[in-house]
Amino acid sequence: MPHATDNLRKKSKPPARLPSAFKLPMYMGFFVIGYILANAIFMVVQTKLTLSPYVVMTVAVLVGAYIAAHKFIKHQQRTLTISEMNRLTIGSVAAMWLLNALYMLGLWLFLFTPVSREVLTDMATQQPLPLLGALLMMIVLTLVSTRLGLWAFNHFLAPLD
Template identity: 55%
Template sequence: MSSNRPTLSKRQVQPNHSGQLEKTRLVQYVGFFAIGYVLSSAVFMMIQSKVTISSQLVTVLSVLIGAYIAVNKFIKHHQRALTASEINRLTVGSIGAVWLATIIYFFSLWLLLFDAIDREVLIEMTAQQPLPLLSALVMILLLTLVSARIGVWVFNRLLAPK
């Protein structure tokens, strides 16, 4: 007579009727990524006040720390590595959350910190030369997306249970 031993994992991934694994909810891990990114960015900004560090390096390091935290939490909770589709969903969701927080931050600066003269000067500068601003936004978006994808993939491989 065989006895079935229950598994102690927090969430079991069961195949559905078609034999495919059900989609894992990644919202919690996107939140871990965003919190790790924001906290590490704040720490690096404090370090930047004492030591000169490239802002792109700070962005990449903050994204990598956020990726490490999210992947580490996922692997601890699920006792397995992320699949390729989960890596893609976690990357896009995390960068979306980080950019949404950045947009809210800049919008609050625009409303609360800048006066009418500062706003007018920034609008005129943007209207006169929009291409450098647009190219900088595209480059930083690509930098965060690529570094997040590479970071999630690398940490998924390094932290994967054997």
């Protein structure tokens, strides 16, 4: 009568490692490209139709999340793990807000006149709380919509095994 304990002595395989070529920043780049493309389209649409900036930002973030999740699943042949989703969310939002800051700096330096700059500076120093509140709300909105978008698209685009 053979013993069943022989199977227990076998060493289990180590968990599969990600390939060394795997780079999450590439997918952050896909996210930012999708965000920029969606914003450019909305800039054209807003010449004819007025839209809420929060709606525009949310939809642009969802487009970026879709592109990032789609490219990740297509390249890696698997879904994002929770830690990868968290890192992709934080990194993508940070890159997106860095680009927004550069955009605003460019507007400030090249588009605004000295009078416009003075008016905006006076407005910001007299009532900074509404501006800071709106900025904080937009940052939280982008974090939440990015995380929810990545989770949803990761779930719906998951490859069938």
